[in-house]
Amino acid sequence: MKKLSSIFAFPLSLFFLLISLSGISQQPQTYQSPPKAIQDLIDIPQTPRVYLSPQKSWMALVEMPSMPSIEEVSQPELRIGGLRINPRTNGPSRDFSYGVGMKLINLESQEEFLVSGLPSDAHMGNFTWSPNGKYLAFTQTDAQGIYAWMLDLSNRRASQLMEVPLNGAIRGTPLKWSADSEYLICRTIPDTRGEAPQAPAVPSGPVVSENAGKAAPNRTYQDLLKSPADEALFQYYTHSQLMQVSLTGETTPFGDAGMVAYMDPSPNGAYWMVERIEKPFSYLVPYYRFAQEVEIWDNTGKRVQSLASIPVAEDIPKGFGAVRKGPRSHEWRPDKPATVFWVEAQDQGDPRRDEEIRDRMYYLDAPFVRGKSPGVEFELRYSGMDWVKEDLAFSYEYWFKTRQRIVNEFSPKDPEYLTDVVFKRSTEDRYNDPGRFVDKRLPSGHSSLLMDANENHLYLIGQGASPEGSKPFIDQYNISDGKTQRLWQSESPFYEYPIAIIDPDQGSFVTRRESSEEPPNYFLRNWKNEELKQLTQFPNPYPSLASVEKQELSYLREDSLQLTGTLYTPPGYKLEEGPLPTFIWAYPREFKSASHAGQRTDSPHRFPRLSWGSPIFWVMRGYAVLNNASMPVVGEGKAEPNDTFIDQLVMNAEAAIDKLVEMGIGDRNRMALGGHSYGAFMTANLLAHSDLFAAGIARSGAYNRSLTPFGFQREERTFWESPEIYFQMSPFMHAEKVNEPILLIHGQADNNSGTFPMQSERFYNALKGHGATTRLVMLPYESHGYRARESILHMLWEMDQWLERYVNQKQ
DSSP states (O other): OHHHHHHTSHHHHHHHHHHHHHTTOOOOOOOOOHHHHHHTSSSSSOOOEEEEEESSSEEEEEEEEEOOHHHTSSSSSEEETEEEEETTTEEEEOOOOHHHBBEEETTTTOOEEEESSSSOOOOEEEEEETTTEEEEEEEEOSSEEEEEEETTTTEEEEEOOOOOOOOOSSSSSSEEOOOOSSSSEHHHHHHHOOOOOOSSOOOOSSSOOOSSOOOOOOOOSSSSSSSHHHHHHHHHHOOBBBEEEEEEEEEOOOOOOOOEEEEETTHHHHHHHEEEEEEEOOOOOOOOGGGGEEEEEEESSSEEEEEEEEOOOOOOOTTTOOSSSEEEEEEEESSSSSSSEEEEEESOTTTTOOOOEEEEEEEETTTOOOOEEEEEEESEEEEEEEEEETEEEEEEEEEETTTEEEEEEEEOOOOOOEEEEEEEEEEOOOOGGGOOOOOETTTTEEEEOOOOOOOOOEEEEEEEOOTTTOEEEEEEEETTTEEEEEEEEOOOOOEEEEEEEEETTEEEEEEEESSSSSSOOOEEEEEOOOOEOOOOOOSOOOOOGGTTTEEEEEEEOOOOOOEEEEEOOOOOOOOOOOEEEEEEEEEOOSSHHHHHHHHOOOOTTTTOOOOOTTGGGGGTOOOOEEEEOOOOOEETTOOGGGGGGGHHHHHHHHHHHHHHHHOOOEEEEEEEEEEEHHHHHHHHHHHOOOOOOOOOEEEEOOOOOSSSSBBBTTTOOOTTTTTTHHHHHHHGGGGGGSSOOOEEEEEEEESTOOOOOHHHHHHHHHHHTTTTEEEEEEEOOOOOOOOOHHHHHHHHHHHHHHHIIIIOOOO
16 A cells, blocks of 8 residues: 555645646647748649650640648548548549649640640549540549549540549549540449448447468558448448440440459450459458459450459568469450460469479460460569560569569460560669660550561660769660660750650650759650750749759768769858758668669759758758768678668768768768658667767658568568567667657658558657657648648748757757
């Protein structure tokens, strides 16, 4: 009774005093705005998005908005089955990548045309050209729902196709063109579905999960189903009726209603491949790992054949090379009238098994009644196909453990399926990246690789990473001998990236060109006669940044690894003015090769486009800003990168600071560090394990790795296999060592795997419990990336206040 009596003997006045003090840190806060120098750079519309017609004769420019309001972001939201659904529209919630206007450019004449008939309050998305290039279908979202619209190129007028609302709950487009461009198949809301089910006020019993001794390691997912009520809501909002919609808006139900996730026509237009989600659902994995039924329907919606009944995938083995058992990745062969291909794991989907063949491809021809035919084998994990013609195709395979990527050439007509290795490299080796093959849209709407008229050559577009910076290129690939020839490459002082080849025989292509002083614009180029014609005239959205100096830095860390970063200094700054307060922004990346880790991947000629999360804003507040500072973490041979994660982070940071101080630009006593997501994790670790920085800013991070026990980022080992790594890498476990001010910012609705809002809340409490100087800002309704204008302005205000208080004033 001594302990109990001592509690009751505690002075009541002191008890209430402690309660009041504990609430001091929770102050009501209204949305704030940063200083004008920063705010003036925020309300800038995005660069319009480009949608080229299949024949590359027209280019649709879709104007994008700046930022939505908090009123839009705070719309109602259901978080079920790995989906986030707005119940008012039956579509994705917080999808603000919508178009607000549209123009057309004729690539032959370079004339620009306005589009008439667009919705007055445009929220357009899911743009998809008809295979014949005469129509551009898209969706329009309003307060009542999502609707199908279509632009007729003949009169350049847009109009609503039908009154029936679309079901956009499942990710992916809710409308698909037929192969002959005569109609669309749309995923619509059944008119008979009634009101949404209501969760019972009184539960009928507990929610029980059971495992019968079977290993089922899963990464940390969010927004999963949690109850029978969630299951009912998931089925209600994902249930759809496919509808055939003519060019004049006439509608006909297409097949049976169900939870349709995907639909795609065969190249000859006689069949449709339809994938449906089936019960049982899972409380452990998102919807894309639920049970699936893959079927073939004819063009009237009648079921012809079941291709696969795929069970729920709760037991995928651990590791980045792991896949589900059985058939997966069903697609149509574009070079055949109606042939389906897919792959099946030969190692039970387990990368730890020692098998010579990991995956194998299979085919099934119409009318889909004969058995499957075996196809090409893969020593590594299958990662895609490019089809050229009946006797030429390219397969792709990849293995995470070795970072190896292989491109093979083979003839599908060859019964032995002998393959020749075309490209073989490490995915970390950006300097030797051959680029990607250029594709073209076929009359059926499917894609194959672009060839010249004589069918002798293919074409590759690549980033062209080099020690001098990225120089995008176009190469010609000789089909007969596999050799490549450089046709064109970007040259300084511009960064120019080819977005489409119009006609390889004439040498015409479209590029997106920019420089450090000129904003991105689209151009029509010719690699044969070097002709250049400007298609768009987008002005510089940031005239106030015109006098900001930008430098690409290269420097060495202690072990001689090459590091890089982009340095910005304030307008008019001169070295004789003395060193500046400095803001370093970074994101760690893992490598298996030190030589690859030091490769340069950016260009000194990129225009400084500002996103909401950019640190470049503070150059207008008198800071030197080192953006994208290299933070490689290398583990060669049998060593894993994370074995020495902390030591390498410290070496990276020391090298960056030493370089800036050596240049006379950075003040060693006024260094700030910041990062988002894994960059926030980096920031917290560097504050815990070094004294290099005056303060840190960590946004939307994860700080306790025991809360992601089955792996995180590129770490394949589980907590139980390597508890010391999880402990050492978790700044939460070292909160007592953080003796510099740290600002934590997090979206209250973060749905990114592993970065639960709880991560920042628990870390803040740990820091506070050890007397650290810290502040936690939770942004209402925001996810892993922030969207609302009010949220972003307030975030910038918080960051600015923190930097001014703890960095700029620190002398």
